[in-house]
Amino acid sequence: MPDEKSEPNPWLRRVGWAEHLQGFDREQLRTSIGPVEDGEVVLQRVWQSCERVLEQAKAAAVPQRVGYAALFEINRNDAQVKARKPFDSRMEDDTWARYKDVIRKLVYYMIRTREWDERPAYKLTLGQKRLVEQVVAAIEDNVPAGMRGGEV
Numbered sequence: 001m002p003d004e005k006s007e008p009n010p011w012l013r014r015v016g017w018a019e020h021l022q023g024f025d026r027e028q029l030r031t032s033i034g035p036v037e038d039g040e041v042v043l044q045r046v047w048q049s050c051e052r053v054l055e056q057a058k059a060a061a062v063p064q065r066v067g068y069a070a071l072f073e074i075n076r077n078d079a080q081v082k083a084r085k086p087f088d089s090r091m092e093d094d095t096w097a098r099y100k101d102v103i104r105k106l107v108y109y110m111i112r113t114r115e116w117d118e119r120p121a122y123k124l125t126l127g128q129k130r131l132v133e134q135v136v137a138a139i140e141d142n143v144p145a146g147m148r149g150g151e152v
Contacts, residue, residue, distance in 0.1 A: 020120055032112040033105040043111055045139045050107055054100055061089040111136070 021029060036044045060066060061074065063086070071086035091099070113119045114132070124132065 020122070024120060029109075032109050034108070036108075041143050042136055042139045043108065045143070046111055046135060047104055047107055049135070050103065051100065054103065058089045058096070061087060 036047070061071065063071060068086050071088075072083045075083040075085060075087035077083070110122070110124075110132070113122075
């Protein structure tokens with residue numbers, strides 16, 4: 001029986017990340033999702049922007065703002081099956097913090113790995129790639145040259 005500690009998390013296996021990340025240095029991957037370092041001004045501002053969008057989306061996802069029909073659609077898991085209940089954006093603070101932390105790690109991973117010589121083989125659509133580059137360029141245009149350090 002294989003050593004359980006060396007086996008990937010079952011969720012990672014199910015979503016394919018174990019295969020996707022096979023052969024990459026684990027420490028380098030961990031670093032890619034780690035805290036923003038001094039000089040990573042662009043990454044810091046990308047995350048601040050994402051966090052603002054998440055907070056606004058959470059505040060807007062209420063029946064008074066978007067209606068129940070939209071909330072049922074948001075909560076739909078299968079295009080062919082109507083959701084049984086509407087999406088509810090109310091959650092405990094720690095749940096919301098954990099949810100945002102997952103998204104933060106994905107954002108950090110995507111931004112930090114996009115320029116690696118040998119990077120994981122995720123693919124953004126052309127539109128997604130163009131938007132990421134536009135966001136990074138807009139931030140870089142507004143960050144004084146002396147503050148850019150080793151960002152991204």
